Each structure stands twice: as C-alpha cells, then as structure tokens.
Amino acid sequence: MKLTLKVWRQSGPKEKGRLVAYVLDDVSPDQSFLEMLDDLNRVLVLKGEEPVVFEHDCREGICGCCGLMINGQAHGPVRGTTVCQLHMRNFKDGDTIVIEPWRAKGFPVIKDLMVDRSAFDRIIEAGGYVSVNTGGIPDANAIPIRKEDADLAMDAAACIGCGACVASCPNASAMLFVGAKISQYALLPQGQVERVARALNMVAAMDREGFGNCSNVAECEASCPKLITLSNIQRMYREHVKASWKYAPREAREAAG
Amino acid sequence: MKLDSKVPGGPLETKWQRHRFELKRVNPANRRKFDIIVVGTGLAGASAAASFGELGYNVHVFTYHDSPRRAHSIAAQGGINAAKNYQNDGDSVWLLFYDTIKGGDYRAREANVHRLAEVSVDIIDQCVAQGVPFARDYGGLLANRSFGGAQVSRTFYARGQTGQQLLLGAYSALMRQVHTGKVKLHTRHEMLDLVVIDGVARGIVTRNLLTGAIEAHTADAVVLATGGYARAYYLSTMAMASSCTSVWRAHKRGALFGNASWGQIHPTCIPRHGDRQSKLTLMSESLRNDGRVWVTKAKGDKRHPREITEEERDYYLERIYPSFGNLAPRDVSSRAAKRVCDDGHGVGPTGQAVYLDFADAIRRDGRAVIEAKYGNLFDMYKMITDEDPYELPMRIYPAPHYTMGGLWVDYNLMSNVPGLFVIGEANYSDHGANRLGASALMQGLADGYFVIPYTIAGYLAGTKLPKVKPDHDACRAVIAETKAHIDRLLALKGNKTVEEIHRDLGQVLWDYCGMSRNAEGLNIAKKRISEIRAEFWENAKVVGRNGDLNPVLESALRVAEFLELADLMVEDAASRTESCGCHLREESQTPDGEAIRDDENFSYVSAWEWNGVGKAPTLHKEELKFEFVTPSVRSYK
Numbered sequence: 001m002k003l004t005l006k007v008w009r010q011s012g013p014k015e016k017g018r019l020v021a022y023v024l025d026d027v028s029p030d031q032s033f034l035e036m037l038d039d040l041n042r043v044l045v046l047k048g049e050e051p052v053v054f055e056h057d058c059r060e061g062i063c064g065c066c067g068l069m070i071n072g073q074a075h076g077p078v079r080g081t082t083v084c085q086l087h088m089r090n091f092k093d094g095d096t097i098v099i100e101p102w103r104a105k106g107f108p109v110i111k112d113l114m115v116d117r118s119a120f121d122r123i124i125e126a127g128g129y130v131s132v133n134t135g136g137i138p139d140a141n142a143i144p145i146r147k148e149d150a151d152l153a154m155d156a157a158a159c160i161g162c163g164a165c166v167a168s169c170p171n172a173s174a175m176l177f178v179g180a181k182i183s184q185y186a187l188l189p190q191g192q193v194e195r196v197a198r199a200l201n202m203v204a205a206m207d208r209e210g211f212g213n214c215s216n217v218a219e220c221e222a223s224c225p226k227l228i229t230l231s232n233i234q235r236m237y238r239e240h241v242k243a244s245w246k247y248a249p250r251e252a253r254e255a256a257g
Numbered sequence: 258m259k260l261d262s263k264v265p266g267g268p269l270e271t272k273w274q275r276h277r278f279e280l281k282r283v284n285p286a287n288r289r290k291f292d293i294i295v296v297g298t299g300l301a302g303a304s305a306a307a308s309f310g311e312l313g314y315n316v317h318v319f320t321y322h323d324s325p326r327r328a329h330s331i332a333a334q335g336g337i338n339a340a341k342n343y344q345n346d347g348d349s350v351w352l353l354f355y356d357t358i359k360g361g362d363y364r365a366r367e368a369n370v371h372r373l374a375e376v377s378v379d380i381i382d383q384c385v386a387q388g389v390p391f392a393r394d395y396g397g398l399l400a401n402r403s404f405g406g407a408q409v410s411r412t413f414y415a416r417g418q419t420g421q422q423l424l425l426g427a428y429s430a431l432m433r434q435v436h437t438g439k440v441k442l443h444t445r446h447e448m449l450d451l452v453v454i455d456g457v458a459r460g461i462v463t464r465n466l467l468t469g470a471i472e473a474h475t476a477d478a479v480v481l482a483t484g485g486y487a488r489a490y491y492l493s494t495m496a497m498a499s500s501c502t503s504v505w506r507a508h509k510r511g512a513l514f515g516n517a518s519w520g521q522i523h524p525t526c527i528p529r530h531g532d533r534q535s536k537l538t539l540m541s542e543s544l545r546n547d548g549r550v551w552v553t554k555a556k557g558d559k560r561h562p563r564e565i566t567e568e569e570r571d572y573y574l575e576r577i578y579p580s581f582g583n584l585a586p587r588d589v590s591s592r593a594a595k596r597v598c599d600d601g602h603g604v605g606p607t608g609q610a611v612y613l614d615f616a617d618a619i620r621r622d623g624r625a626v627i628e629a630k631y632g633n634l635f636d637m638y639k640m641i642t643d644e645d646p647y648e649l650p651m652r653i654y655p656a657p658h659y660t661m662g663g664l665w666v667d668y669n670l671m672s673n674v675p676g677l678f679v680i681g682e683a684n685y686s687d688h689g690a691n692r693l694g695a696s697a698l699m700q701g702l703a704d705g706y707f708v709i710p711y712t713i714a715g716y717l718a719g720t721k722l723p724k725v726k727p728d729h730d731a732c733r734a735v736i737a738e739t740k741a742h743i744d745r746l747l748a749l750k751g752n753k754t755v756e757e758i759h760r761d762l763g764q765v766l767w768d769y770c771g772m773s774r775n776a777e778g779l780n781i782a783k784k785r786i787s788e789i790r791a792e793f794w795e796n797a798k799v800v801g802r803n804g805d806l807n808p809v810l811e812s813a814l815r816v817a818e819f820l821e822l823a824d825l826m827v828e829d830a831a832s833r834t835e836s837c838g839c840h841l842r843e844e845s846q847t848p849d850g851e852a853i854r855d856d857e858n859f860s861y862v863s864a865w866e867w868n869g870v871g872k873a874p875t876l877h878k879e880e881l882k883f884e885f886v887t888p889s890v891r892s893y894k
Contacts, residue, residue, distance in 0.1 A: 147397065
C-alpha cells in the first residue's frame, strides 16, 4: 500500500509543532500501525534525520504506553483497540493519515507524538489503593465476594491508563480513568474503609491536574481500548456526592434537606 | 572464587523459617538511616520497593518508563500459582515444590524452590487484600484453573490480565509509599552502570531519558529487578524496551552470570508473518486447557483446516504425552511443535505453525462458555491475524519468552557482589532449566514481598558501611566511562540501523542457540556474533544527540549490551553438552527426540565470570545437591 502520513513534529515541550507529510510506498496490510511507523523511522534515520518519537513498549495492547490520534480518533478507527494492535489492513491504498499526539492540558507534549501522562500517577498517589502492609493478611478466601461484584470490579480494573479517554474528550476530562479506579475499589469489600477519603482525594487530585469535567459526550467510552463504560463515571459521581455529604457540616446537610 | 549459596541446613520445610529467625533485623527506628535503590518497577521491583517503604527505609526506585505501571509484568496473561488446595484436588506446598523442581529438570536449588512454594500462599492473600480482582466462583470464593506441567488446578487468574492486575496491585502499594514520601520515584531514568566501591555495590549511574543527564545515585544496597533478556533474540514476546543493560553492566562489574543460555521458548505465540515484524505476541497458555493442538498427518497438506478429517489429523501432544496431553510443559510442547514442523507437517503459509483448535470445546461447552473464558484472547488473535478463532483453529508457533538465566544469587538473593541484590526474572534462581506456566508472577512477588525485605535487613544490620555520596571518585569515574560510551555510540555514522543489526543478531541466536542447539551450530554462532558486533561498531547509524530525548541512542545502548551478552549465551550453551529443560543439545537426546539429562556431570549452575569483550569467560560451578527429591527422568507420557 502507498500512504501519505501527516505527522505532528514538535522538537520539545516549548517548541512550536507542525504537521509534516511523509510518503511510504511499501506498507504491508499485516503490519501493525507502530510497525508502519518503524518503517518510516528507518527511512528517516538512514537519511540522517531524527525519527518520529512515539511511546510504545509491549505491543500487545496492555502496557498502555502507545496512544496516538489517528485521523482525529484516539487509537484510530477500530473500536476497543490500542494503536499497537491496529493493523494496516484497516486502511486503504492511497490513504492520507493524520497522526497527532494526545491533546490535553493535563498531558503536555514532550516531543513529537509523546506526551507526559504522569498526572495519572499523581491521581493514583492521592488514594488509588487499599492501605495494607505486606504480611499479616487474612486468608484470601476469608473475604468472599459475589461473582457479579468481582466481575464488575474487574471490568473497571481493566483500564490500562493510556489516556485515550482524556484525549478524545472535548473537555479533556479524566473521569473515565478516575471513575474506573474508584469503581474497582468501591465494588470490593477491601475498598470500603477508605471509600470516602478515596473518592474525595482522587477527584481533588484530578481537578488539580487540570482535567475537565464530564458533559456526557461519551467519546471516552467510544475510544477506550478496554471498553470501559460510562457507568464508572456515574458511580464516581455517586461516590463523590456521598463522600461530600458525609463530610459536609451538619447545618449544610440540614439546609439541603 | 568460592560460590557460597548460604542455604541453611536442617529439614527442607523449616529452612526458611529458621533462616528468617537467624537473619539479623534492623530496628524500626534505625531503618530510616538506610537508603535502598531499586531498579525496575515490575512485579518484583514494585513489590520490593513498596515493602521497603512500608518498613521505613528510604527508597529510590528507578524505571525507564513514564510510569511504574508500564513494566512488562503487565503483559502476563494466564495466572499465578499458589499451593492453596482450594480445589481439594490434592495440592500442597510439597507438590508445588515438587512440580517446580521437576519442571526445571532438577537444575534449581531445592531450598529456594521450596521457599517459593511456601510463600506462594501468602502472595494470594496479600493481593486479595490489596483489592486485586481475581476471578471468583458463584459462591464468592476464588476460582482456579490448571496450567501446563501440573495436574492440579492451582492457578489464580484475573481474566487474561493476571499480570496487569497483580502489577497494578503492587503499583498501587508503591504509589501509596510515594505519597508517604518514603519512596522517591524516578521515572524515565535508565540505569546504565553499577557503582562498586571497595568491592561493595553502592550505587548506580543513570541516564535521564528526557534530558540525557548522566547522574550517579548512591545507597546502602542496590536491588536489580530489571527483568529478562529474551529481546536478545530480537523477535520475542518481550516488550520493546526490555534490555539486559543493568544485569550485563553489573556482570561487567564483577557479578557472576548464571545459566546464560536458558531461555524459555513459549509454545503458544502467534507465528511471525514477515520480515518486517517487530514483535511476537503471546497467546496465553491457559488456552491449552480447552484447545487441542494438531497438524496434518500428510506432509505439506495445505487444505483448509475444516476440510481435514479427524483421521487425517495428528493430535501429536495427546498422542505422545497421553497423561498431560495438551497441557504438557512449555519446553516439551515447544520442541514437539518444532519437530512436527521440521518434519514437514507444519500448517499455514510458512509451514512454521501448528493448529490450536477450539472446535471440540465449542461443541462441548457452547460458544458462550468459551467466550467467557478466553474472549479477549480470541479478539486479540483476530485483530492480529484477521482470522476468527471461533470459526478457524488458531495458528501458533513457539517463540522466545522468558529467560531463566540471569545474575547468580545466593539464598538471600544477593549476588556475589556484596550489597547487590537481584530479584525476579533478573536473577537465575528458582526455575532451573525450564519454567512452568504461572510461575513467573509467583517468583516476582515472592522475591519482592516476602523474601528480600528480610534478607536485605540481614545484610544491612550485619554490615558496616561508610556513607557514600554521588560526588565520590568512584561515581565520577563511572559517569565518565558512561559518557565516553555514549559519545562513541553517537559517533557511529554508518549505513545500517541499530534495529537491522539487532535483527541479524536475533536470527543467529534463534537459529543456533534457540529451541535446540548443537556444537557445530554454536561454533557458527560464535563467529557470526563477533562479526555482527564488529559491524555494529563500524556500520551502525546513530542520529541525534545525548542532551535530548533520543530513542535511537537508547536503542543503541541496549543493543551494544545484547551483542556482548549473546557471546555468553552461546558459550554457556556450548559448555553444557547434556540436554536439560529448555536446553536441548541435539547430541544428547533419545531417538524420538526426548532430552537426555546427565546428572553425573552437569548437576550444577553455571556461574560465569567476565574477562573482557571477546575473551573467554571463566566458568564457576555451584554444585546442586538433591537431599529431598531424587532427580528422575522427566516424563509427561
């Protein structure tokens, strides 16, 4: 296949970026999108030019490193997949493909297609865990969990932290990511003790990092490579409202009826 | 050099308990006086760093990723073993120990393996308490499945994402400690060398991947948890950034390298499709619970798989290994696949593949059941191959996956360089010559949560260490060497990319030091590797500069090390003329291709000492004594 790529090139966080066109004329439909970019980079390096920087690692759809806007869609046109699992057979000979980095205030560009997603770590640091020290733990089967709850928690826990939800949201909201983590623990007995503080702290951390709010556009759900659903955002809202209520002064609660 | 394994005496069942008691402890108030460096944030590194933080040490943890959550442990699919006997099928700590020792073909230390089996039960408790969403039965209790090499269901799993869920558990414990300030997280930092002062490991030198800054970091102990080196083969199931730099640099600074040639070839990978492929993708071994493996009885039969009748198929694993069938261990299954393909029975366009067929299972249990068990794996397969495994059998072929070799460590997981600990896949221990399925996650977390917190205390409490700062002369010297190495790489202006050279190296290793080896092939490999290394240093092309994010330089730094490690892999394979586990020496096999072990002459761990590039390394042997199990022929028939 012959393709024209319009790739975002930006040499540093403070530099000005622009789209640069490249033509590749020997793309195999069996290649993954990242292997196609490898080919582009091979050509660039042999010409003595700097390769296009993009983040990638496991190339099995699970590490969450890769993430590109492909023709304006996070991770490209196929639903429920990461860029590394997107294959070139989904494109046609002669296509022009526009490749850009995630765009969000919370994800500043580092170079070319690579962005800084450390904000996600700071949100987890604010409470995305169950506080247990190693050792001195009861037998695992001493905490029975309804299969339905365990499965729902697992659905939420499938999030790989790639950031597609943020990138595809017009508000650059991180609520699908945060909602998934809050949901996982809210659904499990182990998460109950810290449930209130977790909801308050993680939401506050998310706001601090400059992510926007949800306005029910649902692009996040549509672009999520792990098919995480909007219901996690609803659960996050419920958790947050309940937590705020619990912490609100009594007068405020009475005034609110 | 005398290798002291420090295995405690006495009955096997009480060795660890007694050793823990005898190890010195650091008083809680004194722990804040010690700094520990942890390199790598996979299961082993994250769990160790989190545990050190909980205990009160000052921890510095380094990862080349943007976040600890990206470590390659995340890609493990199938599960984690633990001898819980929740299924009442006769499992026990002893059986897990026995299966693991036998699976490793009697080339691992008994005491280490027993300890691993003992703490396996604690790992599950720990992870459940952290909120890891393991699969559950309708009664609310934990579900289990069986895995290759075992006849009991002892594998705990979280859909096909067990590695991800366990890593997120360890990562969340780590981030909790980052929040308390006990752990300082250094992301996008790659360790490029080890600092040894007066024979003791005291720090590391890192490169900041964003700015190129080369810095020294010092501590009272250094823990390497940097994973395996199967990327030496170029095409492997490993993540692209997986390297051998940290262990190789430590080796060059005096740490012995154990069993370098033992790499596991995983039987169920999606076959390669062409010459420009970057990566192979694993299909979880759990698929073998329901999938039946077959090839055509006739050679070169290229008909559509559904046109081939039952009588025309050879379910070779069920035929050759009736008691384990499709669940035969990984090395046995991989070699069987290679044999049938080499004999001309392979399927698919290249003939380098066998079928993994779910038609019987779908007929028996219904599509919904199979979908619930393996749906995400089936989707992944379809995405990559454009074939629907619900309709057509999957095509699979073995591929390099995990490395059993790594830095030599004693029972305390300390290398022969005092103060340098090595955990998880980065060390050579516990799996012997072959690793059973669902054991890697177990070892990573066992080392990090339940072994090293005690053994490192024993070291710190029993050693007098002067304080060392990053401006120490030794640190400056290593920084200068690292900078010179980088300058040399940046000066390479040839006309081949680093990836192309890496690909050449990988092909040589795969051809001659892969699933089976012989003396002649290993000699060819040795010659080719030195040619490829020479070509790298003459003809590689490295663009860009150091003071910037430079993926070409990162790659060159890693490949330069693989080119040296490859020599040792070949040397190690050549020195061991027996077959054992994943290491099949063609000179040592039965007429029907089963491995013949030679306990008389090879019941030892190879621990290699570095003597310089292109120079023969020195072999040290740690004799393996089997006091509690008798090595026997490993039969799965």
